[in-house]
Amino acid sequence: MEVIDQVDITVEGGVHGDFRGTVKPGGRxxxxxxxxxxxxxDAAMAEVGHNIAWQERRAxxxxxxxxxxxxxxxxxxxxxxxxxxxxQTDPCERMEMxxxxxxxxLSVDWRGGVCTRVKAGGDIAxxxxxxxxxx
Numbered sequence: 001m002e003v004i005d006q007v008d009i010t011v012e013g014g015v016h017g018d019f020r021g022t023v024k025p026g027g028r029x030x031x032x033x034x035x036x037x038x039x040x041x042d043a044a045m046a047e048v049g050h051n052i053a054w055q056e057r058r059a060x061x062x063x064x065x066x067x068x069x070x071x072x073x074x075x076x077x078x079x080x081x082x083x084x085x086x087x088q089t090d091p092c093e094r095m096e097m098x099x100x101x102x103x104x105x106l107s108v109d110w111r112g113g114v115c116t117r118v119k120a121g122g123d124i125a126x127x128x129x130x131x132x133x134x135x
Contacts, residue, residue: 001055006125009033009081011118015060021118029117030086035076036113038064044105052098057106059089059113066130070110075133080122082133089113 007016014021014032023029036059045051054062061078068076074085091106106112 001058003055006123008121008123009118010121014118018060021060031089031115032118033061033083033116034059034089034113035061035063035068035083035116036089037066037068037111038062040106040111040113044102044111047105048099048101050099050102056098057113058092058094061124063130066132068110068114069132070114075119075135076116076130077133078124078130079128080120081118081124082120083116084119085114086117087115089115 002017009015009021012023014029021029021032023032036054036057038054041054041057041062069085070088072085072087076083076085088110089112091103091112093103095102095106
């Protein structure tokens with residue numbers, strides 16, 4: 001995983017450089033961009049007694065200052081980028097390899113983050129404001 005200060009996000013490919021965001025033929029793109037809240041990651045770390053860097057979660061974006069909605073269909077705006085929440089991000093088996101109990105700690109109350117579909121692309125950067133887009 002690479003931590004960067006800015007990135008391009010597209011409807012066709014999600015986060016530039018992350019193959020998982022590419023919409024496959026016949027696919028719906030339900031997991032183009034993943035986001036996790038800083039507070040949720042910190043709470044999970046406290047629960048398992050570790051201090052592992054957030055990027056080890058393998059989420060695309062770390063969000064601070066917004067409680068990510070737990071409602072599929074909710075639209076988020078970051079600059080010109082609009083993301084539609086599709087579901088929670090379930091923790092994978094890799095989390096348990098990082099720290100015993102981390103899978104359970106991330107499974108509580110959508111703490112593992114959200115998956116989104118890109119509705120409008122653009123460039124985003126660290127420090128950009130994130131908010132809920134009204135329909």
